[in-house]
């Protein structure tokens with residue numbers, strides 16, 4: 067979907083006009099994929115707006131940068147303040163927030179030495195990522211997720227999304243909404259931009275991070291919510307075929323939020339409708355993020371912007 071522009075972008079601690087947030091074609095990031103980034107949502111509340119799990123997202127950004135030896139010249143607190151400032155400067159909520167750390171213009175060559183670290187934070191309106199209330203029709207990708215000790219899956223790096231693009235494009239071309247990737251050993255990993263959960267006999271399962279999955283903030287939120295609701299949740303390796311015979315399957319992610327899956331490879335999941343446990347978890351998740359249920363886990367950072375609309379389930 068086309069990007070809806072806003073007025074300002076935070077760049078290295080200063081607000082600059084949206085149009086001036088450009089980089090040179092010879093920047094290191096363009097040639098070698100050297101960026102790490104975040105995707106965060108700010109939700110409308112009955113009074114004002116709030117960012118969902120902002121400190122956790124910015125800590126993951128710093129962790130991703132650390133894995134790639136990128137020295138970010140801002141503290142966690144400064145980055146958190148930068149997000150709040152840019153949302154309030156633009157006055158746009160609900161919105162999606164995209165902080166990015168990249169290696170800029172300096173020297174040519176794979177070695178990043180001599181290419182400066184640049185930090186940008188943009189925000190813009192963005193609605194549903196996986197459309198449809200009835201659940202998504204998805205496939206298992208012919209592409210595997212990144213093998214361990216190749217590209218680190220725990221780093222949310224721009225370069226990882228070349229793999230995600232292959233998974234997503236293949237799915238779309240074949241008429242599916244999304245693809246699920248297996249890891250290099252053929253075990254379930256995650257979607258191109260989402261973690262995955264299954265429900266079988268009343269128990270929730272999700273692959274552990276060692277199956278090349280990103281450490282999703284929504285994944286962690288769902289694990290917390292599910293335990294709070296009294297469900298048993300197990301992080302364990304899942305064979306592909308368990309997906310087909312699951313009672314319920316759903317994706318989680320900042321963009322995807324909690325998105326039920328209706329079919330996988332044209333095999334109907336359960337009775338083809340969002341399952342009861344998925345609905346209970348989604349209800350709690352959307353209740354919290356939209357400020358309609360207590361923020362019992364302390365996940366919301368308020369921002370001083372009145373929401374023009376509320377993104378709901």
Ligand SMILES: Cc1ncc(COP(=O)(O)O)c(C=O)c1O
Nearest residue numbers: 259260261280282283284319320
């Ligand atoms: C590959 C991948 N897995 C999982 C997720 C879900 O992570 P989160 O819930 O932190 O958005 C994302 C989205 O950021 C992703 O790109």
